[in-house]
Amino acid sequence: MRVPEDRLWYLSQINLFSEMPKADLERIGAKAPMSTARKGDLIITPDREGQALYLLKEGRVRLFRLSPEGKEFTLAVLGSGNVFGEIETFSAGSRGVYAQAMEDCFLCVILKHDLEELLRARPELGVKMLRILTERLREAGELLERLAHGGIRQRLVHLLLKLAEKFGVEEGKFTRIDLNLTHQELASMIGSTRETVTANLSSLTRDGVVETGRKEILIDRQKAAALMEP
């Protein structure tokens, strides 16, 4: 198991301002210049660390690190309305991170200066950020525990449940995870390997917990949740 890196994954999520109310995002977005990124583009790399905050308006972005051996480790998958960036003040511990567009994206770039100005004008925005960070920390603890105790199968189910929560689309008994994730990408999120993920997904399919297709995953949340209990 790769606890040290897993730990970094969950802790680094704390830095993100996801789940920020739409109204505030819009307000911020209004001042920020619009930008686009095409599928596969690197929006942030460790060298060119823009002193900016990125507001994802449309599309999916994946944050990842490279291990010393050059393997990718996914920190988080972000959807529309999420914020990410490299501003020291709010991202302690998030250096060395890459942000890559998983699909074509529309985003806004907020320069450090503008953000600071905004926080001065609307201090309550800072309070809101703090609340979000606290919630993130709580979640991080919960997820860390799963990682520490669970085996691959349990970690995978847990990850799928989390992704279903965030990106799920109901389809009858199943919930479609609306990301085009490959087994390799899933593996890089739970510190496992592609083959192991493939094998576990097969077994979960036999148990009727998930249904898979190429870059396609549906999960029966009821059965999955039941699996997490023991």
Place this chain on the structure above:
DNA sequence: TCATTAATGTGTT
């Protein structure tokens, strides 16, 4: 359409 690449499935060490 055909050739190439990407994703997945499986067996072995």
Place this chain on the structure above:
DNA sequence: AACACATTAATGA
């Protein structure tokens, strides 16, 4: 978990 290899689906010239 790592590796090798087979199979199948997607991509794009």
